[in-house]
Amino acid sequence: MMRRRPSLADRPRWLKPAAALLLLALSAGAATAQAPLHQRIDAAIAAGTPNYEKQAAPLASDAEFLRRIYLDLTGTIPSADEARAFLKDGTPDRRAKLIDRLLASPAFARHMATVFDVLLMDRRPAKFVPAPQWHEFLRASFAAGKPLDQLVQEILAADGADPKTRPAARFYLDRNGEPHQLTRDVSRLFLGMNLQCAQCHDHPLVAGYLQAHYYGLYAFLSRSFVFNDKATKLSVFAEKAEGEVTYQSVFDPTKLTKTTGPRLPSGPGLKEPALEKGKEYVVAPVKGQRPVPRFSRRALLPGLIAGADNMQFRRTVANRLWAMMLGRGLVDPVDFDHPANPASHPELLKTLTDEVAALKFDVKAFLREAALSKTYQRSSELPKGVEEASPRTFAVAAVRPLSPEQFAWAAMQATGLVDADRKALGTRATEAALYARLSGNVIPFVQVFGGPAGQPDDGFQATLDQTLFLKNGTLLRSWLAPRPGNLTERLGRLMDAGAVAEELYLSALTRPPSDEEKREVADYLAGRASDRAAALQELAWALITSAEFRFNY
Amino acid sequence: MKPFYACNSPEHLLSRRRFLAGTAAGGLGLLGFAGMVHPAAADQLRRTQKRVLVVWLAGGVSQLETWDPKPGTNTGGPFQSIPTSVPGVQICELLPHTARHMHRLALVRGVNTAEDEHSRGAYIMHTGRRQTPGEQFPHLGSVAARLLAPEDSPLPGYLHVTPRGEGVNRQDAAFLGPRFGSVALPDGNMPANMLRAATLTEAADRQRDGLRERLNRRFNQGRRTAETEAYTYSYDQAAQMMSRRGIFDLGRENPRDRDRYGSHDFGRHMLLGRRLLENGATFVKVTHSNYDTHHENFDFHIEQLGEFDRPFACLIEDLVQRGLWESTLVVVMSEFGRTPTINRNMGRDHWSRAWSVALGGCGVRGGAVVGATNANGTAVTERQVNGGHLFHTYFRALGLDSRRNHYHSGRPIPMADPQAAPIQEILA
Numbered sequence: 015m016m017r018r019r020p021s022l023a024d025r026p027r028w029l030k031p032a033a034a035l036l037l038l039a040l041s042a043g044a045a046t047a048q049a050p051l052h053q054r055i056d057a058a059i060a061a062g063t064p065n066y067e068k069q070a071a072p073l074a075s076d077a078e079f080l081r082r083i084y085l086d087l088t089g090t091i092p093s094a095d096e097a098r099a100f101l102k103d104g105t106p107d108r109r110a111k112l113i114d115r116l117l118a119s120p121a122f123a124r125h126m127a128t129v130f131d132v133l134l135m136d137r138r139p140a141k142f143v144p145a146p147q148w149h150e151f152l153r154a155s156f157a158a159g160k161p162l163d164q165l166v167q168e169i170l171a172a173d174g175a176d177p178k179t180r181p182a183a184r185f186y187l188d189r190n191g192e193p194h195q196l197t198r199d200v201s202r203l204f205l206g207m208n209l210q211c212a213q214c215h216d217h218p219l220v221a222g223y224l225q226a227h228y229y230g231l232y233a234f235l236s237r238s239f240v241f242n243d244k245a246t247k248l249s250v251f252a253e254k255a256e257g258e259v260t261y262q263s264v265f266d267p268t269k270l271t272k273t274t275g276p277r278l279p280s281g282p283g284l285k286e287p288a289l290e291k292g293k294e295y296v297v298a299p300v301k302g303q304r305p306v307p308r309f310s311r312r313a314l315l316p317g318l319i320a321g322a323d324n325m326q327f328r329r330t331v332a333n334r335l336w337a338m339m340l341g342r343g344l345v346d347p348v349d350f351d352h353p354a355n356p357a358s359h360p361e362l363l364k365t366l367t368d369e370v371a372a373l374k375f376d377v378k379a380f381l382r383e384a385a386l387s388k389t390y391q392r393s394s395e396l397p398k399g400v401e402e403a404s405p406r407t408f409a410v411a412a413v414r415p416l417s418p419e420q421f422a423w424a425a426m427q428a429t430g431l432v433d434a435d436r437k438a439l440g441t442r443a444t445e446a447a448l449y450a451r452l453s454g455n456v457i458p459f460v461q462v463f464g465g466p467a468g469q470p471d472d473g474f475q476a477t478l479d480q481t482l483f484l485k486n487g488t489l490l491r492s493w494l495a496p497r498p499g500n501l502t503e504r505l506g507r508l509m510d511a512g513a514v515a516e517e518l519y520l521s522a523l524t525r526p527p528s529d530e531e532k533r534e535v536a537d538y539l540a541g542r543a544s545d546r547a548a549a550l551q552e553l554a555w556a557l558i559t560s561a562e563f564r565f566n567y
Numbered sequence: 568m569k570p571f572y573a574c575n576s577p578e579h580l581l582s583r584r585r586f587l588a589g590t591a592a593g594g595l596g597l598l599g600f601a602g603m604v605h606p607a608a609a610d611q612l613r614r615t616q617k618r619v620l621v622v623w624l625a626g627g628v629s630q631l632e633t634w635d636p637k638p639g640t641n642t643g644g645p646f647q648s649i650p651t652s653v654p655g656v657q658i659c660e661l662l663p664h665t666a667r668h669m670h671r672l673a674l675v676r677g678v679n680t681a682e683d684e685h686s687r688g689a690y691i692m693h694t695g696r697r698q699t700p701g702e703q704f705p706h707l708g709s710v711a712a713r714l715l716a717p718e719d720s721p722l723p724g725y726l727h728v729t730p731r732g733e734g735v736n737r738q739d740a741a742f743l744g745p746r747f748g749s750v751a752l753p754d755g756n757m758p759a760n761m762l763r764a765a766t767l768t769e770a771a772d773r774q775r776d777g778l779r780e781r782l783n784r785r786f787n788q789g790r791r792t793a794e795t796e797a798y799t800y801s802y803d804q805a806a807q808m809m810s811r812r813g814i815f816d817l818g819r820e821n822p823r824d825r826d827r828y829g830s831h832d833f834g835r836h837m838l839l840g841r842r843l844l845e846n847g848a849t850f851v852k853v854t855h856s857n858y859d860t861h862h863e864n865f866d867f868h869i870e871q872l873g874e875f876d877r878p879f880a881c882l883i884e885d886l887v888q889r890g891l892w893e894s895t896l897v898v899v900m901s902e903f904g905r906t907p908t909i910n911r912n913m914g915r916d917h918w919s920r921a922w923s924v925a926l927g928g929c930g931v932r933g934g935a936v937v938g939a940t941n942a943n944g945t946a947v948t949e950r951q952v953n954g955g956h957l958f959h960t961y962f963r964a965l966g967l968d969s970r971r972n973h974y975h976s977g978r979p980i981p982m983a984d985p986q987a988a989p990i991q992e993i994l995a
Binding site for chain 1: 699700701702703721723734735737738740741742744745746748750758759760761762763764766767771774775776778779781782783786787789790792794795797798799800801802804805808809976977978979986
């Protein structure tokens, strides 16, 4: 039996006049600009697909929405009590209130720090900057509502010499300052262009990715290197005043050598100051001393990449934030933006790009609008009569695997490890205290479920070691053992099978059980009076290892 | 990139299962893989499935004490060369058992990988490329796992029998994804978490699996994707793997074979290699450590090759005898060779300019020797090749077009270095 379809009563009342709003948005022309962004998103998504209304899934039930918004904004699932409270809340604006509450919570900044760490560092091991300092820099930035352009500028400006900004230098330093690696990652992350293929020749398939683009960007970084300061025992990012960039195409039979100064793919060439010979340095390069050039190419990078004039940065920010919430970029893959791979909804991407600037790179404000859209709030279940939904239409919500971190935190919440620790900490149970106690548990999940260090986490594969880890591993098993306040201990105190089923399903799957599922739980327990405690652990295991738990749907 | 729902469809998996199950279609339960294979289908599978065995002589084996001896020269060292089963081809006297199988092996004596550092040399030999910043290429084992392993094989495609180590090395697979990383079998032991918890009875395990499967069926009704399918199917694979864990158990081997291979670590590991290949493994790497002989090169090679020679010859014999030789590519390699010059500690140092690789089996012309070095082995004089050429050769030997591309997020990435080509002289 399918889960109950969302009925009209499940929908927030403010969404009821949706059709009217849609009409308004489609027809009102100039007036559309005044409509809130989330309505303009829905209008543009609807306009992008013929017969959209027929293909679009209805709005998700409150339970489905609740699980999704928790995972997307806080990186975990709600507790059974939180789920109960929300599912009981009959107020029309309950979804908007929840979105605002989660965005304001410390868990949001924590989750953003995790997401941006993985995005920016590709799970590289820490080398020169301790990972907790970098994480704290990101967390504090999101907690303070730091605009994203400012955050990126800080990262690209940090060289590690100033203790105040040293954590931000992890981006450069823990890549060993390797200019090719940095060229690839700066273009991929901040310009949405994976120029890797253009390192040795113009991209063979993408007309817009030229070798000149690659080396223009490379020229900002090629003079930089990691300098190990013997006096302070710190490695910092340093730069020379000389070194021109030359390159040849491996496809060119004449082996013509070209040269380029620093330049962004879409930008003009830069005029560099002509310095008198002998005056190229503020601190000249002598052994054991970090050189400081009078003119730094790298210092231009933060302003050019994340400055107000770079439309490509703004567009990439819009596309990547969209993908974070919707599971897929309007331009997909998110680092393959070029004319032959157009956005699924070009007008919407243009709107979002403008809004990124209008919202002054405020991540919360942007995510809030995305979350308020019907597009985000649709069910992931294929509507009746629809055979297949192309992910390009955004007509049905995506089914996305949990990240290793989401999986670990959700499993800790489902098994009640978090509840038990909160109980044990009592009044000292702040977000930071719980994080300090529990975050070590994330490491084994990242080892087993994470991609290789230095590679973007993309794609999903189920591997044998992952499944054996969940099936036979000691970690999950230890979380399932009863302990004051955790799930199996709570279940053990409930005598009625119906109550067990309800607590179990709300804790692990953030929804009440169906009648069939209640019966299943009762049947499961019926034959196990002698080892009820073991049976309860098996029930919890089955829910946590189900596909419904493994995916954000 | 997220796979679109097509290539990994359950229909595809199902048809493979049917093929494996022969006429007993539908018997998909959790029986062991081998138990399901219909004899006729097993024969067909054996003929069509290709396998790879890499023997990795860690640290850098000396080409002069193995495949390219130079006795009587200033660099030759104390050992003589001996005739082999191929007239005119001589190898070092430390490999008498291997010499009897020379007509099954090919030697590449003009290898110049121009990289004398361990990890970078190993990278070249495992990936066929020089290390470049910003790009990571997959191991041969990961590529084989991706292209040669049956989709529904319960065994991971890339198995690594290693003296030490644990877990799955995801880095090896690069952009192919963690599913194709190497799974370590430390000292020949089975992978982690293969045993059911002592506190969980078999009946209880089945019962909780049953509930999980019912939940999945309901979830998949309206939300099935290639990814949810892959996830739910991985539990079937895990169960099959657990039920077949006996393939890691050398105790089930004939004691006579255990004697033939030897009771030392490498002998046991090679016997396990045979056992895995016989039981459907696609790519097995067996590491023998350690050949980094900066001191006492000759004593160490007596010891190390004394361990290597007999089990390697046994494995060749057994693969031939079992009809697996023609479909199994066997390669013996290191990160580099060793300096012709003998240092003052009677050692040889790292040397990548002129060394040798031996291979045989699937697609390889037995008895062929290609490339040559000068009289005292200090330079390649004939048919110089690098890691790229070797990769083209491996792929071609396995019947794969080495000019094909991998695709990573829509980007084509040549399977083998486009500036190199196969070594045709040793291809069958």
